[in-house]
Amino acid sequence: MATEKNYGNPELEAKLRDRYLYTDDTNPEFLNDVKKVSRTIAHMCYQCGTCTGSCPSAPRSSYRIRLFMRRGVLGLEKEALNDPDLWLCTTCYSCTDRCPRDIAPTDVIMAMRNLAFKYDIVPRNFLKTVQLIYTTGHGVPNNDVNRSAREKLGLSRDPPTTHSYPEFMPGIQKIIDHYKLKENADRILAEEGQ
Amino acid sequence: MAESKHQYAFFLGCIAPNRYPGCESAAIKTSAKVGIELLPLKGAGCCPAPGAFGSIDLNVFYALAARNLVLAEQMNMDITLICNGCYKSIWEVNHILKHNDELRDGVNEVLKEVDMEFKGSIDVWHLAELYYDPKICGVNKLAASVTRPLTGTKIAVHYGCHLMKPGKERHFGDTENPMWIDELVEALGAEAVQYRNKMQCCGAGGGVRGYDLTHSLDITNEKLINVTEVGADAITEVCPFCQLQYDRGQIEIEEKFGKTYGIPVLHFNELLGLAQGMSPQELALDLHGIDCKPFLEKIL
Structure with missing residues (x-):
């Protein structure tokens, strides 16, 4: 996500600026890493929320699996791996059973935990x-x-x-x-x- | 003595043999009565725990599960087991390695260091599915083995997560409202009661029990409320880890939340053992955290 496009035209720059995400703190390889470890099509997530709606951990915490799916797609590695909620998934696979995109969000979480461990982040x-x-x-x-x-x-x-x-x-x-x-x-x- | 036609390597896991040995003993004795013989899988270890191990390094998870699988391959025998967590590790890794050459080669490279090779020559079954399978046992044969029907009792079945889900990769059919274990329970003469959110997790998995106990118990508490609502006399499950979470969990829930349920929790094999005439002592029910007496009084 580029914040500066360097079009040399302030008017165009203002018109076309990325309205959704202003952070340089992304790792473009994060999504590929997640996909490789999880062996699921994490990039196909269209953020419907069926996963969070099916999740037994969601009603009693701030854990939102949909948020982790988004972080994966956007490459927000640090945000995902440092969030203590990452460890609140009971791996019940309800989200995986119900995902209309046939993604396995549970395995995305497992992959993120594996990647977190590489940075010594682990309970x-x-x-x-x-x-x-x-x-x-x-x-x-x-x-x-x-x-x-x-x-x-x-x-x-x-x-x-x-x-x-x-x-x-x-x-x-x-x-x-x-x-x-x-x-x-x-x-x-x-x-x-x- | 029933003739043993079906032999399996019995993968024990950890919680059954080391916390609820009645489950192990019941599995061996109850299955023998329907012609299934369970042989020890010598040198097996932890499956390894899919939440605890899989969360930190999936490669180790695959390799350690493969080691257990190879022990059974060396016996030339299919594995059966009595725990959903073990099923996820042992069944799933067997399935993955049979279908993914890259992972299989990677695992075999490591196994070479311990003079082993994963060949993919056996299958893995949960004992409950063997009871349900008419080619092996089936509901009718199971019913015929009952000498002390559990008549007049209401049982809430907890299916757990890792046996049937993710459904797309498994072979158990509907995972939203399954009935096959309910059928097994009814074969013992009990009434299998339906309750709200039957397929919800017990709360223990994914390392959450160790990471955040109150969070984990709050999930369990929700299930206990739903089971109490329909007047169940006992909960049955096919996973010693779910059993631990419901059984010892009720004591922890009392300590932490001040709520008391007193609902006996029995593994399906323990329930079957009772229905086949085994005594509570033969099933080590005294090791359970929640007293099984109120349930036993209804059937003994």
């Missing part, structure tokens, strides 16, 4: 899940109360997952390390802790 709870999976293989690991309950049911104290077969843990850790995910999670949590 703590997501990082803690990474640490748990890295150390136990489970996002919700077993505990002693549950172990004795399992025993009473005739189940093994630990389920036949990585909990019973820790020899599978290095495989999980290698995959996570390949993407430096644990490393980044540890670093961000440590920085936030200061």
Whole structure:
């Protein structure tokens, strides 16, 4: 969105000026990044609002998925990625089911979250899940109360997952390390802790 | 003992085995009664959680889900599971990697580091859909396995999100007002009650439960109001994470909002277990946050 057109004619400049968006703070690649990660046709959004109208988070917060769709199209990367509302989508896919343009707005949100993470923008709870999976293989690991309950049911104290077969843990850790995910999670949590 | 004709690798996920083991135990026992045998998927891990992991790095999400899929491919067996969140990860990644060569090659490059390869040779099913499928079980066969009908009880079915949605990519038909799980519930002799906004999310997904608990619980509270309005004796679902959100969530709602519901929340497999004559102890119902007694008194 150019604010100065440099037509050298003040009259034309005034007549043709962009009336809708005056900001240099856009990233023209943002939409392409979003489309690449989400694999959905985000540019097709015509702002009908069906997504926000279907959203269980909208009635109880300022989260508006339609706004994020617009930010994507306009390249308003910083505005989108720094908005704490980005993390209020429950990923229920109601908007995706109802979108008349066959876009998956839910996947647009997921893509924006992925892009935010590249700038270290991420709520703590997501990082803690990474640490748990890295150390136990489970996002919700077993505990002693549950172990004795399992025993009473005739189940093994630990389920036949990585909990019973820790020899599978290095495989999980290698995959996570390949993407430096644990490393980044540890670093961000440590920085936030200061 | 029913003959086992249909064998599946049983993908457990996290919340069922580690928080509600009754769901795991019930799934193994109830399915055996209709000729489905569940075999352990050794070394499986987290699916990984689609909200928590998918939100920060989809590539890791694909690769970790693929690792679980390869374990079942090595058994040469389809996967079945009992959690909608796991279904989103395991079913969807299987589906994506089977149809997207670029992503599949990327994932296989990483899997090579752990001596694995995703081949795309198996399918993934939710156990509830196997119960509904007449080629595997079907409503009639399920009804025939019932020894203690849940007559006189009203059950509100919560379908959850990640099993059926997005509907365009799935195969469950109508996602606005589905009835197939209601049919399964009625096969147990209960009345499946209809309530306002049946398909609304429980509020837990997408990492929102961890990010903003009161926001998440406010969504749950809305569903509890709608379920109470029609006089449901219990909620049933096919997702241990939804179960956690409704069950432990009611305790949190009481603490944070001062509202009390006391509605028992049972996974469909627990409900089926009761209808097939399993005792509350065999289902570890004492681990539930909300006392199931008011419901049990109606059927025992």
